[in-house]
Amino acid sequence: MAVSAGITGASRLRKAELVDKLARSRSAKKTSKPPAGKRTAKKSSAATKARATASAKGATTKKPTAKAQSKKSTPKRAAVKRSVAGKAASRPASDGDGLQIGSVSSLSPKLKRAFASRPRNGEQRAKVSKYYLGVPDTTDLDKGFEYPETYGENVVSLMVRDPYWLFSYWEFAPELRGDLAARIGDEALLRSRTVLRVYDVTETDADRPNGYYDIDVAPEARNWYINVARVEREYCVDVGIVTPDGSFIVIARSNRVTLPPVGPSDSVDEEWVTIEALDELYIRIDGRGGPTSGSGGWGSGGLGSGGLGR
DSSP: OTTTTTOSSGGGSOHHHHHHHHHHHHHHHHHHSOOHHHHHHHHHHHHHHHHHHHHHHTOOOOOOOHHHHHHHHOHHHHHHHHHHHHHHHHSOOBOSSSOBOOOSTTSOHHHHHHHHHOOOOHHHHHHHHTTOOOSOOOOOOOTTOOOOSOOSOOEEEEEEEETTEEEEEEEOOTTHHHHHHHHHOHHHHHTOEEEEEEEEOTTSOTTSOSEEEEEEOOTTOOEEEEEOSSSSOEEEEEEEEEOTTSOEEEEEEOOOEEOOOSSSOOOOOOOOOOHHHHHHHHHHHHSSOOTTSSTTSTTTTOSSTTOSOO
16 A cells, blocks of 8 residues: 555554555545546546547557556565565575575575574574584494404303203314314324213213213314203213224313203292291290281281281
């Protein structure tokens, strides 16, 4: 309305001032209008002249489009839009934390207005910065790394799988073959067998076992499942070689393991504790009345929720 009335600087006026100027402009237009009779005559004359011109040229008059009317009637509004867009384009963009992210000239008008109207937030920058740990120190990782097959030791371990089975795994040092060849010779080493010697060490040790038996394993093997001869016993194993003359050379000895019982335990405690027995025990220790006498004792639910007397 201010633009159509020719009022300049309407964006800087308060609402009351703008209404007052619009009212004055409207009253001034009313006083400057010609009499009704003359207006009618002028309009009629103009219409007659237009019809005569159209009929003489053989053409019809075209009404201006809405887009053309809009451009023609609001030149100041378009100028205001160009001014706002120019201000937004001249201001560097911010990511919300006050960090510059480049010019907004390539952004859409909607984003330009958003960046222009969004102030820098120092508090938000401070909150974000406390989680910033800086550029991490990158290390050159060897993507071709593989765990070695052996750690250069002669070692064997033993585990319990269930009441009937054990599981053993071992490794040999790279220099083991050379040491054995130097000890018994290459030919004897080629004819030797790699074995696991399983010892029953219940209430004794591997030097004085209750019994043992051998399991032949492949020279390249590094683990083995062992089916025990007797259940509910203690076992350990040696990994070694049996030479052609029947001698056994120990390479490594394992830890001891105990097999669990087969099935539920047959040990049943038939002596159940009674309140009277607890009273007697309490009197012998403390010399006073039992906890069932008075409040707070076992009989009244003392010593924990529910008590032992329930």
